[in-house]
Amino acid sequence: KAGVTQTPRYLIKTRGQQVTLSCSPISGHRSVSWYQQTPGQGLQFLFEYFSETQRNKGNFPGRFSGRQFSNSRSEMNVSTLELGDSALYLCASCPAGNTGELFFGEGSRLTVL
Amino acid sequence: TQLLEQSPQFLSIQEGENLTVYCNSSSVFSSLQWYRQEPGEGPVLLVTVVTGGEVKKLKRLTFQFGDARKDSSLHITAAQPGDTGLYLCAGNYNTDKLIFGTGTRLQVFP
Numbered sequence: 468k469a470g471v472t473q474t475p476r477y478l479i480k481t482r483g484q485q486v487t488l489s490c491s492p493i494s495g496h497r498s499v500s501w502y503q504q505t506p507g508q509g510l511q512f513l514f515e516y517f518s519e520t521q522r523n524k525g526n527f528p529g530r531f532s533g534r535q536f537s538n539s540r541s542e543m544n545v546s547t548l549e550l551g552d553s554a555l556y557l558c559a560s561c562p563a564g565n566t567g568e569l570f571f572g573e574g575s576r577l578t579v580l
Numbered sequence: 581t582q583l584l585e586q587s588p589q590f591l592s593i594q595e596g597e598n599l600t601v602y603c604n605s606s607s608v609f610s611s612l613q614w615y616r617q618e619p620g621e622g623p624v625l626l627v628t629v630v631t632g633g634e635v636k637k638l639k640r641l642t643f644q645f646g647d648a649r650k651d652s653s654l655h656i657t658a659a660q661p662g663d664t665g666l667y668l669c670a671g672n673y674n675t676d677k678l679i680f681g682t683g684t685r686l687q688v689f690p
Contacts, residue, residue, distance in 0.1 A: 500677075500678075509668075510623075510670075512679065525677075568613070568628065569613075569670075569678065571622025571623050573620065574621075
């Protein structure tokens with residue numbers, strides 16, 4: 468079956484802009500988690516959605532938000548972009564809770580200039 | 581706050597050598613996972629360990645969970661260039677979310 472699909476794969480934005488990233492989980496997976504990966508901080512948990520509800524949230528400012536649709540597809544949005552938001556954003560899906568095996572997408576690499 | 585520390589941070593070795601990567605925490609985990617991430621891809625799960633003292637083997641990779649469930653190790657025997665990648669441990673504790681370690685970047689030269 469198809470894996471986790473993230474779009475776009477690469478994007479460049481400037482400070483102050485906003486960005487929306489999309490994630491389509493594996494069919495049948497209801498949990499979608501988002502992570503930010505940077506060389507300095509590693510993989511940092513952003514949030515997890517399950518059945519259209521945010522179930523867990525990491526320690527990121529309110530500029531980072533997300534949502535999940537009824538078909539389990541998820542989007543995350545970052546507003547008022549800062550240089551430090553440059554990172555690889557990874558989406559992971561899981562059949563139920565997010566403490567089982569996570570299936571990751573290839574990520575969306577965001578560069579903020 | 582980063583709860584999982586991995587060491588070493590970087591490792592460059594020749595093909596055929598053995599190596600061990602460590603994952604340490606001050607917290608007790610109910611389970612711990614190891615992932616490998618290759619350039620341009622997302623992490624892929626290698627193994628999950630649940631019981632303190634548990635040892636699991638995956639071909640040339642041996643994973644161990646500490647007795648107190650606060651640490652884990654990954655040992656690779658006779659490393660090959662195909663083992664090159666970023667190795668990440670991830671712990672599950674009582675907030676129902678996975679916390680990832682700082683990562684160990686392994687380069688195996690032919």
